[in-house]
Structures are given as structure tokens and as C-alpha cells.
Amino acid sequence: MLLKKLIKNPISLFGLILLIGFIFVAIFAPQIAPPNNPDQKYLIPRYGWGSTPKPPSSEHPFGLTEGQYDIFYGLVWGTRSAFWVGLVVVGVSCSLGVLIGSIAGYFGGLFDNILMRIVDIFMSFPFLIAAVVVTTILGPGLNKVMLTMICFYWMDYARLIRGSILAIKEEEYILAAKASGVKDWLIIIRHVLPNTIFPVLVQASMNIGSVVITAAGLSFLGVGAPVGYADWGQMISMGRNWLLGTPENHLAYWYTIVYPGLAIVLFVLAWNLIGDAFRDVLDPKMQS
Numbered sequence: 001m002l003l004k005k006l007i008k009n010p011i012s013l014f015g016l017i018l019l020i021g022f023i024f025v026a027i028f029a030p031q032i033a034p035p036n037n038p039d040q041k042y043l044i045p046r047y048g049w050g051s052t053p054k055p056p057s058s059e060h061p062f063g064l065t066e067g068q069y070d071i072f073y074g075l076v077w078g079t080r081s082a083f084w085v086g087l088v089v090v091g092v093s094c095s096l097g098v099l100i101g102s103i104a105g106y107f108g109g110l111f112d113n114i115l116m117r118i119v120d121i122f123m124s125f126p127f128l129i130a131a132v133v134v135t136t137i138l139g140p141g142l143n144k145v146m147l148t149m150i151c152f153y154w155m156d157y158a159r160l161i162r163g164s165i166l167a168i169k170e171e172e173y174i175l176a177a178k179a180s181g182v183k184d185w186l187i188i189i190r191h192v193l194p195n196t197i198f199p200v201l202v203q204a205s206m207n208i209g210s211v212v213i214t215a216a217g218l219s220f221l222g223v224g225a226p227v228g229y230a231d232w233g234q235m236i237s238m239g240r241n242w243l244l245g246t247p248e249n250h251l252a253y254w255y256t257i258v259y260p261g262l263a264i265v266l267f268v269l270a271w272n273l274i275g276d277a278f279r280d281v282l283d284p285k286m287q288s
Contacts, residue, residue: 015273033076077230086208097157105165135223164196206275209268235260
């Protein structure tokens with residue numbers, strides 16, 4: 001039913017087609033861009049040691065970026081990195097936020113006060129500064145960035161699910177379940193979450209794109225994926241010294257920025273379009 005509604009909407013259908021395309025690339029990455037070393041699949045192969053990028057050719061269809069890294073290979077395997085970062089960060093932070101927000105909203109009182117103050121403390125930290133500090137202490141790396149993002153991304157989900165639970169926890173079917181002696185955790189799983197989780201799912205689907213952009217931005221700043229790792233933000237970082245091209249041709253090295261930038265834009269667009277469609281389908285107020 002949900003899939004049928006998504007297909008009927010031209011905008012969501014476009015987002016779904018984009019997402020399926022990225023999923024196809026991620027699944028068949030070993031066939032599309034075979035790795036030279038199966039044990040280090042996410043390391044972009046190098047074809048020399050020169051610092052000047054080389055334009056697209058028959059051997060390297062998207063060209064070589066600074067350090068002679070193959071852009072096509074980086075984009076293909078960077079798709080897997082994007083899915084890994086987006087799904088893991090959103091999945092873990094959403095689960096953590098739903099758990100904490102459900103406890104705070106359902107039980108209220110002291111639980112609510114303590115947990116919400118913890119949320120306020122975490123939200124008071126500027127994320128970019130916290131990410132730089134944490135990665136400086138732990139060292140650069142995509143997994144370190146993901147851990148940092150999980151630590152500072154769960155609060156919105158906690159506040160969202162808490163607000164939804166506060167709105168329904170005094171409904172008659174919840175009170176009837178309590179009166180019949182049903183355990184609290186069963187009430188939360190069977191009655192509370194099924195009626196409050198949809199806004200969280202919409203938020204999570206739209207956050208996947210923003211998570212990927214954030215991870216790419218941290219890699220661009222040098223605190224994310226290491227040099228040579230198949231990550232779109234890292235690839236843009238490799239091309240930043242060539243943004244202005246040459247004095248004779250300002251677009252001489254356009255391929256070092258356009259290809260990875262376009263991959264990020266389309267990936268984020270796909271998730272945002274699907275998230276908007278989820279909101280329209282699941283929210284009765286948005287339906288005609």
C-alpha cells in the first residue's frame with residue numbers, strides 16, 4: 001500500500017529511482033569497479049604520484065584527482081561508504097533516541113526531568129566543535145566520525161518521540177491496558193510506539209541525507225576519512241586546490257569537483273524526496 005502511494009507520486013517516484021540506482025551501484029561495486037586489492041577495497045587505486053589531476057580518458061572515464069586517485073573508483077565505492085554512514089548513524093541514533101524518549105515520555109516525573117536535562121546538555125554543545133575535538137582525541141577516521149555523530153544526533157529523536165507519547169499516553173486504550181495489568185514495556189511496544197513512531201521514521205529518512213553531508217563536510221575538513229579512502233567528501237577535499245583551474249582555463253579541472261559533488265547532491269535529494277513522500281503518505285492532514 002505504501003509502495004503504491006510512493007509510485008503514484010511523480011516526485012517520490014523520481015527519488016525512489018535515484019535511490020534504487022545508488023543501491024544498485026553499492027551492491028555491484030565489485031563488478032562495476034573491481035578492486036586491485038580485495039583486502040583493501042575502499043582504498044582508491046593510484047596511477048602515479050603526480051599532484052596535477054588528469055582529465056577523463058578511456059582508461060579513467062572520470063579522470064584522476066590530486067595524487068592520481070581514480071575518481072570513478074572513488075565514486076562507486078564511496079556509494080557504499082555513504083550508505084554505511086547514513087544507515088548506521090541514523091539507525092543507532094534513532095534507536096537510542098526512541099528508547100530514551102519513550103522512557104521519559106511514558107513514565108514522566110523524575111525520569112522525564114533527568115533524561116530531558118541530559119538531552120539539553122548534549123544539545124548545548126556545538127556539533128562541529130565537538131566533532132573536531134573528539135576526532136582530534138581519537139584520531140581521524142570514518143568510524144570515529146560516525147561515533148561522534150551518533151553521540152550528538154539522538155536528541156532530536158528523543159524529543160520528537162517524547163512529545164508524541166505525551167500527547168497519547170492518557171488515551172483510553174492506554175489507560176485500559178494499564179488497568180488490565182499489562183506490563184509497561186509491553187504497552188510501550190504494542191500500543192504506544194505503533195501510534196507515535198511514524199513522525200520519527202519520516203525524520204530519520206530525511207536525516208540520512210544530512211548525515212552523509214555532515215560526514216562529507218568533516219572529511220573535507222580533514223577530520224573524517226583518511227586520504228585515499230573512498231569517501232565523497234574526501235574526494236572533494238582532494239580537488240579543492242584545483243577549484244580555480246588555471247589562469248588560461250578556469251574550468252580545466254572541473255571533473256575533480258563536479259562528479260563527487262553531483263553524487264552527494266543526488267544521494268541527498270533521493271532521501272529528501274522519499275522523506276517528503278513518507279510525510280505526505282503517513283500524515284492524514286497532508287492527504288487530499
